[in-house]
Amino acid sequence: MxxxxxxxxxxxxxxxxxxxxxxxxxxxxxxxxxxxxxxxxxxxxxxxxxxxxxxxxxxxxxxxxxxxxxxxxxxxxxxxxxxxxxxxxxxxxxxxxxxxxxxxxxxxxxxxxxxxxxxxxxxxxxxxxxxxxxxxxxxxxxxxxxxxxxxxxxxxxxxxxxxxxxxxxxxxxxxxxxxxxxxxxxxxxxxxxxxxxxxxxxxxxxxxxxxxxxxxxxxxxxxxxxxxxxxxxxxxxxxxxxxxxxxxxxxxxxxGGNPSTGVGPTRDPRTPPDAAGIDLSHRKAEHVKVVLNEKVDGRYRYWDDIQLVHRALPGIDFDDVDPSTSLLGHRLAAPIVITGMTGGFPDAKQINENLARAAADVGIAMGVGSERAAVVKGQYPESYSVVGDYAVPLTFANIGAPQIVPQRPGDPVIGLAEVRRAMELIHADVLAIHLNFLQEMVQPEGDRRARGVLDRIGEIAAQVPVLVKETGAGISRPVAEELRDRHVRAFDVSGTGGTSFAAVEHYRAVERGARREARVGKTFWDWGIPAPVSVVQLVPLGLPVIASGGIRTGLDVARAIALGASAAGTAGGVLRAASTGYAATREELDHLVHELKVAMFLTGSRTVVDLQRTPHVVTGESRQWLA
Ligand SMILES: Cc1cc2nc3c(=O)[nH]c(=O)nc-3n(C[C@H](O)[C@H](O)[C@H](O)COP(=O)(O)O)c2cc1C
The missing domain is CATH 3.40.1160.10 (Acetylglutamate kinase-like)
Known part of the structure; x- marks a missing residue:
């Protein structure tokens, strides 16, 4: 060059x-x-x-x-x-x-x-x-x-x-x-x-x-x-x-250099506009920054309520343990998904590249964060498309449910053309539509219209394979049933107990002096359905369930599988490593897989199907939820 x-x-x-x-x-x-x-x-x-x-x-x-x-x-x-x-x-x-x-x-x-x-x-x-x-x-x-x-x-x-x-x-x-x-x-x-x-x-x-x-x-x-x-x-x-x-x-x-000619941007558009204005790339960067710098996990670790019963005589060798599985028709080396997090600002490209390269090398699935920035605003498409450069065995495109219905007069609405672009941008196998109305309520610029979303999801799901995910507040059985009846093929529960988006937005609201939202964020910090409870509610529907929300170790992955989940997902658990580099990301994923295998060995589970049947005990608050 x-x-x-x-x-x-x-x-x-x-x-x-x-x-x-x-x-x-x-x-x-x-x-x-x-x-x-x-x-x-x-x-x-x-x-x-x-x-x-x-x-x-x-x-x-x-x-x-x-x-x-x-x-x-x-x-x-x-x-x-x-x-x-x-x-x-x-x-x-x-x-x-x-x-x-x-x-x-x-x-x-x-x-x-x-x-x-x-x-x-x-x-x-x-x-x-x-x-x-x-x-x-x-x-x-x-x-x-x-x-x-x-x-x-x-x-x-x-x-x-x-x-x-x-x-x-x-x-x-x-x-x-x-x-x-x-x-x-x-x-x-x-x-x-x-x-x-x-x-x-x-x-x-x-x-x-x-x-x-x-x-x-x-x-x-x-x-x-x-x-x-x-x-x-x-x-x-x-x-x-x-x-x-x-x-x-x-x-x-x-x-000739006359600067007074014409009209141009005279203020730095990176300054987040208030009220109805939005600067997506700034917001996406802030989410990552807040998650890395503040304590934003839920106050109670629901996954610790799930105890797997130790098998003193496993009956198999550790080397016999095979954590590979199929998810939505794709073969994974382990039942693990990096749930969608980011994209849409300059540094996101490196984060997504580290995640994609490590996911491809380890053989697990991954999603990206909301692609609205790229498909509606043309912002930083390379921060998403980099995922397509790696042979990730299963990838999820991502759009937000609030953006598929009109929010304000004249607002762009994501339609089928944008959905297809979002999928093609990362060579996605499946589209994840995220539900995040708790987050929207704590965002000073939040989208608060939810009417019509279910039918729009149904229209999209009739055309492309759709998984519906929450973003930290869980999905209950009646909601999942409505979605199942609208052609949705899988769920990612993203339940309470992990990254709290009420907490993330609380910090953003404090920073901007948005006092009402800051307070709502604090009040609703732990709002939602605990992740393990959501898994137990959804598994009987017969569709693949990804357990996420607070998955931080390979033991948590094993606990989720024991509840009947098809795979477990983590976002906040890998963000720090992904912000550090490929080696750190790879190491974190290797730890997750190894810990999962240890749990499989100690419960005598040779395969993921065996693990789904292993005895477990539910304690603590989760037990009360399920009583
Ligand atoms: C920095 C960050 C950004 C996120 N952005 C999105 C997003 O754009 N779309 C989405 O569906 N979920 C998003 N999520 C939510 C995660 O996919 C996941 O549902 C949630 O964080 C719970 O998982 P965790 O406890 O492992 O973090 C984001 C999570 C984090 C940590």
Whole structure:
């Protein structure tokens, strides 16, 4: 890979398809505008990178052939591949026009076609080689790239927008500023009441309120995609501005370094907005930080209530013990699952990579945390997709139940397309839908609408294999019965006694001065159904039950299996190791498997099925629950 060029960082200029083409007429240039913009770019005093959208040369075809969506079930290669060729040829015709005008204006343009250096997975950028950009800059030329049709490792072919390239270049080159040239002088605030007004600055709440325009010709998110890209740039410390390309001189002022041009994010969008605003990546990072730094487990260890009866004469050799098992049709070396925890912020990639590599090496299952950040907001998809790089025998995608129903007017709702993306992003075998209404009640920005969730789960479960999990408050039998009747294939109880999300959110609420939520978190710290009790309630339903919530040792795993669980899951129990590195993660998993085998040997259980039948005694509070 080429070394970063010496000297000043380049400015990335993205010429929007809306300004250089007539968007509603197929393959129609705005020749005068393009020529003038090329001349204004020629005045740039320092290095620049030029990107352009596809406008009417690419969007209608991309829409016609569905290149921004998953392939139709009946056509993986045929129509989609043909569409990819047609659209790629269209955008190249526009690209040639852009190159011609840039060169005529005196810009030493170097064509950099993205299809040869980038690949998506399920419509999300996965691989990108910035070397051709660096090489062009190092040679004194202006790299010119464009929104293109690129190979897609899940869908065959899909669209990579110039906005996404701009965001990626910001971290790869790096760049000094990004200028988005559009056909509007700024952003109009979404209308509530009163006159329309231009927003003075961008923030995450604005993005949340910008609805995708139904039937719009733009397949890359239009103004919403631009705002999202600008916020992502601001998060990585790059100033981004949106200017009008229809006003003479605006672009030359912007590339000349006039910072007052255009509208851009003027506050750090990482600051968590309050009330309805949300910054998912910040929240995800805080969860990990709180779990690592505070005591957030439940106050009572219910798994200690489950005693396995010692067998003084095991009747087998330790070497005979075989903890392998089948879960949801997949063979595991031990009945252990790393339950979904994280993703959606930069450090999560390393955590998930450590977990995935260790899970693959040991031969156990794993899930990721909620993928809303990636599939709805395009945030840090690589922090999830890294799991797909390892041969984990069973993987669970993850979305939250509150997000499958509308929460606030205009809020994005996760539908089947997003579900499929979430699964494809990590090559998931099963989708985990998590129930977390306790957590939502303690989050200052929590989602509190639960009506309709059951039916939506049923709709999703009719299309893809679904496991329903709690997040620390357990699942009772009547709820599980309703879910079973809606095609749900398995449960992860995530009962009380382990990581308490009321506790996690209590600390976050304290930090923000949200006094009411902080208090609710404390009051409901131990709310829920104890994990072992939930297992005992659900096993008779006949579906696989994963026992989680407070599983911290291989003995806990054995206790869960003895209650009839198909496997045991742990999240908080492996987070510290996963934050430390692969070796620590591997060691922790090896300990779990070894302790499980010790428990199997001492109960004379050669197989997992034997362990499910081993005698046990229930004591303490769990006994009272089950009486
Ligand atoms: C840092 C952290 C983040 C979590 N994020 C998610 C999530 O995004 N989705 C989910 O289904 N569960 C999530 N969980 C919940 C776990 O999957 C699990 O249900 C819960 O932590 C109980 O298990 P434990 O006691 O072993 O931690 C998270 C847990 C932790 C510790």
């Amino acid at each position: 080429a070394a970063p060029p010496e000297g000043p960082r380049p400015i990335v200029v993205k010429l929007g398809g809306s300004v250089i083409t007539r968007k509603r007429e197929r393959e129609r240039l705005r020749p005068k505008v393009l020529r003038r913009l090329a001349e204004e770019l020629a005045t740039a005093p320092g290095p620049i990178v030029v990107l352009h959208g596809a406008g009417s040369f690419g969007h209608p075809g991309a829409r016609q052939f569905g290149l921004a969506a998953p392939p139709a079930a009946d056509d993986r290669a045929g129509r989609r591949a043909r569409g990819a060729s047609i659209v790629a040829a269209e955008v190249r015709r526009l690209h040639l026009a852009v190159l011609r005008d840039l060169v005529a204006a005196g810009v030493s343009a170097a064509s950099v076609p993205p299809a040869t250096l980038a690949a998506n997975r399920a419509g999300i950028l996965e691989a990108f080689d910035a070397a051709p950009f660096r090489d062009a800059l190092a040679g004194g030329r202006v790299p010119v790239a464009f929104g293109d049709v690129v190979p897609d490792r899940a869908w065959g072919w899909s669209i990579l927008s110039a906005d996404t390239i701009a965001v990626r270049l910001a971290s790869e080159l790096p760049v000094s500023r990004a200028i988005f040239v559009s056909d509007v002088p700024g952003l109009l605030a979404p209308r509530t009441a009163g006159p329309l007004r231009v927003v003075p600055e961008l923030d995450e709440t604005l993005w949340e309120r910008l609805r995708p325009a139904p039937g719009a010709p733009d397949v890359t998110g239009g103004i919403r995609g631009k705002v999202s890209a600008m916020l992502a740039l601001a998060r990585s410390g790059v100033d981004a501005a949106l200017i009008s390309g229809l006003t003479d001189g605006e672009l030359s002022r912007a590339v």
